[in-house]
Amino acid sequence: MDWPRLDPLDEDYLLKAYRSRRWGTRSPFVEEFEREFARYHGAKHAVAVTGGTAGLMLAYLAAGVKPGDKVAVPAYTFIATASAAVVWRAVPLFVDVDPQTLNMDPSDLDRVVEKHEDVKLVVPVHFAGIPAEMDEILKIARVHDASVVEDAAQAHGSAYRGRRVGAIGDAGVFSFQLSKLMAAGEGGIVLTNRYDLYEAVWSLHHVGRRFEGEWYEHVRIGWNFRMTEFQAAVLLSQLKRLDNVISTLERNWRIVVEGLERVDGVEVFRPPKHVDWNFYFTYVKLPKAVEYGLGLKLKFVKMVRERGVNILEGYVKPLYKQPALRDPYWSLPSEFYGKLYLKNTEEACASVAWLPHYELLTEDEARLEKIVGAVKEAAREVLS
Ligand SMILES: Cc1ncc(COP(=O)(O)O)c(C=O)c1O
Structure with a gap:
């Protein structure tokens, strides 16, 4: 890397x-x-x-x-x-x-x-x-x-x-x-x-x-x-050199996102017009994982990584489910946390992986094609 x-x-x-x-x-x-x-x-x-x-x-x-x-x-x-x-x-x-x-x-x-x-x-x-x-x-x-x-x-x-x-x-x-x-x-x-x-x-x-x-x-x-x-x-x-880094990321992000938008079973996201962002993570969502559970996302991530692309599984549980919050030392309302269910957070944890900025920071267009190809093959395999 x-x-x-x-x-x-x-x-x-x-x-x-x-x-x-x-x-x-x-x-x-x-x-x-x-x-x-x-x-x-x-x-x-x-x-x-x-x-x-x-x-x-x-x-x-x-x-x-x-x-x-x-x-x-x-x-x-x-x-x-x-x-x-x-x-x-x-x-x-x-x-x-x-x-x-x-x-x-x-x-x-x-x-x-x-x-x-x-x-x-x-x-x-x-x-x-x-x-x-x-x-x-x-x-x-x-x-x-x-x-x-x-x-x-x-x-x-x-x-x-x-x-x-x-x-x-x-x-x-x-x-x-x-x-x-x-x-x-x-x-x-x-x-x-x-x-x-x-x-x-x-x-x-x-x-x-x-x-x-x-x-x-x-x-x-x-x-x-x-x-x-x-x-x-x-x-x-x-x-x-931050501005230069961000403009390289922007150019490459467009190429990758256009490729990923054509991949079956995968969703990507374009931020709203009123924000400029630094392309730190590109979200790659596997909507089927909302239905089938986290295991599907983890399998997908493993397969993308096996193809040489460093995708991250991201958060796998909402913060309110982290065991740290149940440590009696801190006297937090763990019973209240235990009852929480925040739908969008739960679904994101189950289904969204992150493509990190350093994967997009390249001058090599073939590398960008490799990213799209790896996601496409992994999605096809886990969803078949
Ligand atoms: C959203 C968010 N908040 C806070 C932190 C903490 O920063 P640090 O690791 O420098 O302590 C991080 C990163 O590690 C982060 O991603």
Whole structure:
């Protein structure tokens, strides 16, 4: 697998960071990367942190999440969206997703916040890089006096109605873990337009220090969640080529999707016109698996992989069914979770596989044909 892509500019910056001996604790590449990533996404402020999970934890805390507060998250997401709330002893409430985008369904969010009233925070996830329906979600959150933190872990460069994601809500969090479109091994960043949130997240990630404060003066309880200079050096270089990466993905995605649309037994999805996305995952749905169950999807994925294409099975169970939420230590309402059945999430878990961006990032058209061919053969075999 040709991921992550290597580049001479990465090497230049890494060597510069290495020779500077300023390897961490708020260093020059870190500060430049924060400025540039914020500017690129149209945000006023940024704080680079150790990872996406850490960024979510700090953003939730800065947004005022307290023990017992309710936090609305989609049921179809990575566990960090919810566990970053649980760590503050808040209670995740699960919202069903739109069957097309697999993003938080605003009408189900409305149902959940009406039913529970005291929702403090809403966390839409821009899943697969496809922006969530921010206008409707913000409207619902504002009526209920809830903050909105965007989980943009997968959405570097994506835009909703012409605005890049990440600071459309109160804050937004990105991940730079190895599989992401910008990858430093690990890493994350919090964006916001609100100075109060910026100040709080900055302080929280820097052991409770304050801007211009004394080194051993700690104005709040905080921790060390700082990004290192090496991560920021690679990320600054990657940011400069992000537009090129996305346009290669767009071109190749069109070819692959046109091919997949002609494959019997498989459905693909084209995002709505009002979003620009980064092609992080292409959904490949096997509708028959809704009827026949997860086993069919897993068999299909195995067969595609046997043909040399790195398709992923994706989530196989809704978050509310994860055993972690039943751990008595966290005192979560596991009985309530046990009774949940969110139809679109359940169906997506049974039937949707993900084609990752690094499979589409190629200059070789034959490779794209191979992807379509592998999906076609695997679908024919499992459905026969
Ligand atoms: C939707 C989502 N949220 C949060 C995270 C957590 O990010 P990290 O792995 O950098 O902690 C990830 C990815 O890993 C993710 O996909």
